[in-house]
Amino acid sequence: MFKIPFLDLPPLRGAAGTVRLPGSKSISNRVLLLAALSEGRTVVRDLLASDDTAVMLDALRALGCGVAKDGDTVTIVGLGGKLLAKQAHLFLGNAGTAMRPLTAALAVMAATQGGSFEVSGVARMHERPIGDLVDALRGLGCAIDDLGNSGYPPLRLRGPSPLALDAPVKVRGDVSSQFLTALLLALPLVAEKDIRIEVIGELISKPYIEITLALLARFGIAVRREGWEAFVIPAGSRYVSPGEIFVEGDASSASYFVGLGAIAAADAPIRIEGVGSASLQGDVRFIEAAAAMGADVKAGPNWLEVRRGAWPLRGITLDCNHIPDAAMTLSVMALYADGPTTLTNIASWRVKETDRIAAMATELRKLGATVEEGPDWISVEPLKNWKAASIHTYDDHRVAMCFSLAAFNALVTERTVPVRVLEPHCVAKTFPDYFETLFDVVTARAEDIPVITIDGPTASGKGTLADETAKALGFAVLDSGALYRVTGLAARRAGLNLDDGHAVAAIVPTLKLGFRDGHVFLGEEDVSARLRAEATGLLASQVAVHPPVRQALHDLQLSFRRLPGLVADGRDMGTALFPGADLKVFLTASAATRAERRHKQLISKGISANITSLREDLEARDERDKNRSASPLEPAQDALLLDNSDLSIEESVTQVLDWWQQRRPF
Numbered sequence: 237m238f239k240i241p242f243l244d245l246p247p248l249r250g251a252a253g254t255v256r257l258p259g260s261k262s263i264s265n266r267v268l269l270l271a272a273l274s275e276g277r278t279v280v281r282d283l284l285a286s287d288d289t290a291v292m293l294d295a296l297r298a299l300g301c302g303v304a305k306d307g308d309t310v311t312i313v314g315l316g317g318k319l320l321a322k323q324a325h326l327f328l329g330n331a332g333t334a335m336r337p338l339t340a341a342l343a344v345m346a347a348t349q350g351g352s353f354e355v356s357g358v359a360r361m362h363e364r365p366i367g368d369l370v371d372a373l374r375g376l377g378c379a380i381d382d383l384g385n386s387g388y389p390p391l392r393l394r395g396p397s398p399l400a401l402d403a404p405v406k407v408r409g410d411v412s413s414q415f416l417t418a419l420l421l422a423l424p425l426v427a428e429k430d431i432r433i434e435v436i437g438e439l440i441s442k443p444y445i446e447i448t449l450a451l452l453a454r455f456g457i458a459v460r461r462e463g464w465e466a467f468v469i470p471a472g473s474r475y476v477s478p479g480e481i482f483v484e485g486d487a488s489s490a491s492y493f494v495g496l497g498a499i500a501a502a503d504a505p506i507r508i509e510g511v512g513s514a515s516l517q518g519d520v521r522f523i524e525a526a527a528a529m530g531a532d533v534k535a536g537p538n539w540l541e542v543r544r545g546a547w548p549l550r551g552i553t554l555d556c557n558h559i560p561d562a563a564m565t566l567s568v569m570a571l572y573a574d575g576p577t578t579l580t581n582i583a584s585w586r587v588k589e590t591d592r593i594a595a596m597a598t599e600l601r602k603l604g605a606t607v608e609e610g611p612d613w614i615s616v617e618p619l620k621n622w623k624a625a626s627i628h629t630y631d632d633h634r635v636a637m638c639f640s641l642a643a644f645n646a647l648v649t650e651r652t653v654p655v656r657v658l659e660p661h662c663v664a665k666t667f668p669d670y671f672e673t674l675f676d677v678v679t680a681r682a683e684d685i686p687v688i689t690i691d692g693p694t695a696s697g698k699g700t701l702a703d704e705t706a707k708a709l710g711f712a713v714l715d716s717g718a719l720y721r722v723t724g725l726a727a728r729r730a731g732l733n734l735d736d737g738h739a740v741a742a743i744v745p746t747l748k749l750g751f752r753d754g755h756v757f758l759g760e761e762d763v764s765a766r767l768r769a770e771a772t773g774l775l776a777s778q779v780a781v782h783p784p785v786r787q788a789l790h791d792l793q794l795s796f797r798r799l800p801g802l803v804a805d806g807r808d809m810g811t812a813l814f815p816g817a818d819l820k821v822f823l824t825a826s827a828a829t830r831a832e833r834r835h836k837q838l839i840s841k842g843i844s845a846n847i848t849s850l851r852e853d854l855e856a857r858d859e860r861d862k863n864r865s866a867s868p869l870e871p872a873q874d875a876l877l878l879d880n881s882d883l884s885i886e887e888s889v890t891q892v893l894d895w896w897q898q899r900r901p902f
């Protein structure tokens with residue numbers, strides 16, 4: 237996950253490949269609650285690992301359920317409807333699928349078994365309505381205290397209190413379907429007689445009720461229904477765990493890749509695995525909307541393949557009540573259409589993670605789009621004159637994911653712009669690795685992928701500065717020194733004569749190099765520590781003087797230029813490797829400062845060292861580096877000089893990031 241303040245997406249131009257979806261949020265949280273209410277063990281496979289499921293799992297633990305995790309599999313030992321903890325404060329983040337169903341389940345259990353439970357969430361959760369559900373539960377006899385504004389979390393659910401289950405339970409269905417889902421999931425706990433639930437007003441987001449009913453059936457509860465107006469939980473209903481249950485891929489998460497295929501899969505398709513025509517989730521019908529806009533979609537039971545069909549896309553007008561989450565994706569696809577796209581019947585967007593109609597309108601306008609909005613609709617015109625924009629994401633995962641599709645503007649305009657997504661980690665709500673997954677299947681021109689070069693003499697702190705700068709921007713790091721060191725080490729181990737440039741160069745293509753979690757691997761061996769040793773540095777210096785070795789490492793180094801960007805540290809990054817780099821830094825520090833730093837570093841590792849001889853070594857190495865004929869160490873003409881003798885690491889990083897920001901169009 238990109239845990240950084242902003243992620244810049246350079247112009248993207250193509251897409252192809254396979255995406256494996258994370259588990260469905262709606263299915264995951266329903267299954268977890270049903271497993272918790274059942275007796276015995278339920279093994280849940282392919283569970284979504286995200287913020288929304290994490291808060292549900294924490295809540296279940298706090299209530300006394302057994303929760304054992306093993307990768308994507310979670311085993312729940314259920315409560316069998318009996319409260320083990322009679323008091324708990326449950327923090328439910330911004331997960332509607334945790335807040336609404338847990339409120340209902342705990343209200344009913346507190347009423348029948350006694351107890352006091354508080355449910356709260358993030359600030360936005362306290363603005364998301366729950367009044368219709370609370371009214372329904374109070375109508376049943378549940379004791380619920382408002383701990384904040386009436387009609388919104390936080391709430392206290394208390395008991396015991398007598399329940400009146402003879403009359404039908406009435407619940408409004410026109411603000412969120414999750415209120416009805418919550419009652420359907422919770423009321424089997426007390427279904428000594430038939431319990432009839434009646435929906436008041438036009439039910440929205442209907443397909444989510446189908447998910448609820450299907451999963452209740454998997455847990456042994458056969459709800460009878462009268463269309464969308466009334467639902468009856470039969471007397472004697474009991475949750476019976478299916479023992480093992482698989483969670484499908486998330487159909488709402490699929491929408492970004494369906495959109496991607498429609499926009500950018502011009503040659504080969506985007507294949508999406510984990511959801512397809514046999515899905516329980518209503519959002520799979522997003523493919524119909526995408527097809528109406530021109531996407532060429534093929535569907536199997538649990539896979540989709542999407543490629544570009546009509547281009548430009550076709551503008552559409554669509555009632556999106558049945559696909560409220562995925563529909564947001566259409567509003568960005570609309571930028572690539574041949575006419576306006578109007579999405580209607582989406583009033584619920586206003587009470588989700590943010591006011592999504594307002595958010596999409598505001599951010600699309602920042603890109604230059606003409607957008608109109610009404611209480612329950614949005615209309616977006618195709619975009620011709622794109623502007624570079626910093627997209628505010630309002631802590632809404634879907635805003636972040638949707639706007640990644642704006643980075644394909646290169647397909648419709650010569651004047652391409654990058655897109656900045658602020659707070660990209662908000663995708664953690666349902667798809668923590670969204671951007672990594674995206675980068676795996678999209679292509680950009682190498683010259684469009686930003687590069688920052690940091691060159692400088694030995695022990696100037698390039699490595700640390702490069703690592704920290706890269707971390708701040710979410711970029712990859714090329715530690716070119718490590719490549720030379722690995723080459724020197726491997727050549728020595730192979731018994732080669734290090735003065736024979738051709739022999740050393742010949743082993744470069746055979747090196748089995750791996751870079752994982754800041755460590756360098758040669759085959760299976762983690763050689764990071766060895767590479768830092770002074771002796772290896774000398775080997776590097778020896779092999780680096782040979783032009784054939786530098787040539788052999790050239791292509792390897794260029795291949796590090798990957799999305800979303802690269803920080804390359806070395807000695808000739810800005811001069812030889814990336815002469816067109818977007819920002820070049822030449823880092824220096826006095827020999828005295830560098831010797832001191834190296835000394836401290838060695839001492840801290842328990843290696844004894846002499847500061848005077850370290851300084852002499854450094855100076856000798858500087859001389860050699862400056863005077864070698866192949867790529868001598870010198871600043872690129874357009875490099876910015878940074879002398880960090882008197883700067884902390886933080887100050888140096890801030891300086892580089894300031895320079896970087898000055899060169900960005902945002």
Ligand SMILES: O=C(O)C1=C[C@@H](OP(=O)(O)O)[C@@H](O)[C@H](O)C1
Nearest residue numbers: 262333412413414441444560584
């Ligand atoms: O029940 C569910 O799993 C959901 C129902 C929908 O909410 P509304 O019914 O509030 O539209 C949807 O937007 C949400 O992401 C998940």
Ligand SMILES: C=C(OP(=O)(O)O)C(=O)O
Nearest residue numbers: 330331332333561588589
């Ligand atoms: C509306 C959403 O979430 P929640 O389950 O919190 O309602 C969503 O994921 O788009």
